[in-house]
Amino acid sequence: xxxxxxxxxxxxxxxxxxxxxxxxxxxxxxxxxxxxxxxxxxxxxxxxxxxxxxxxxxxxxxxxxxxxxxxxxxxxxxxxxxxxxxxxxxxxxxxxxxxxxxxxxxxxxxxxxxxxxxxxxxxxxxxxxxxxxxxxxxxxxxxxxxxxxxxxxxxxxxxxxxxxxxxxxxxx
Numbered sequence: 001x002x003x004x005x006x007x008x009x010x011x012x013x014x015x016x017x018x019x020x021x022x023x024x025x026x027x028x029x030x031x032x033x034x035x036x037x038x039x040x041x042x043x044x045x046x047x048x049x050x051x052x053x054x055x056x057x058x059x060x061x062x063x064x065x066x067x068x069x070x071x072x073x074x075x076x077x078x079x080x081x082x083x084x085x086x087x088x089x090x091x092x093x094x095x096x097x098x099x100x101x102x103x104x105x106x107x108x109x110x111x112x113x114x115x116x117x118x119x120x121x122x123x124x125x126x127x128x129x130x131x132x133x134x135x136x137x138x139x140x141x142x143x144x145x146x147x148x149x150x151x152x153x154x155x156x157x158x159x160x161x162x163x164x165x166x167x168x169x170x171x172x
Contacts, residue, residue: 003091040064057107068105068121076101078152079126086145087130094132101126124156 001009017024032043032052039060040053053064060066080099087094103124109117134142147153 001088003088006088058111071121072101072103074152075124076126078150079146082150083128083146086142092132092134092138094130096131098129
């Protein structure tokens with residue numbers, strides 16, 4: 001897809017959202033359950049069910065997906081798509097890219113070993129090595145724009161609210 005095709009694709013969407021801002025609010029959801037044994041949650045995805053479990057550093061076997069790894073994968077997917085979209089909109093000639101996401105977490109926090117230790121993935125960084133003839137200013141603008149418009153990355157700025165409630169009784 002080139003810049004003109006991207007603009008043509010998005011033009012009616014931009015017009016609709018400008019005219020009706022409420023139509024730009026897109027509901028999202030994810031579903032999972034405890035169908036499998038062990039300390040796991042099976043999450044439905046477009047590619048099929050993903051069974052998430054404990055990271056080996058917290059007692060897992062490594063056989064299940066780790067939610068922290070899934071978080072990095074989501075950040076990387078969003079950053080990659082955003083980078084490609086921004087590069088297309090900027091009409092940059094990029095032949096290819098290799099993307100890596102890195103972060104770390106202090107397991108003392110999640111295991112309750114040290115109350116002052118943070119809980120969560122920190123120092124998340126995405127590295128995009130692009131193959132193209134770009135000057136430093138274009139690379140900087142591409143990176144800044146992708147960071148600005150990456151939905152998943154921007155979503156991490158606010159804490160996630162978790163609500164626990166009783167399930168509705170099953171009626172016969």
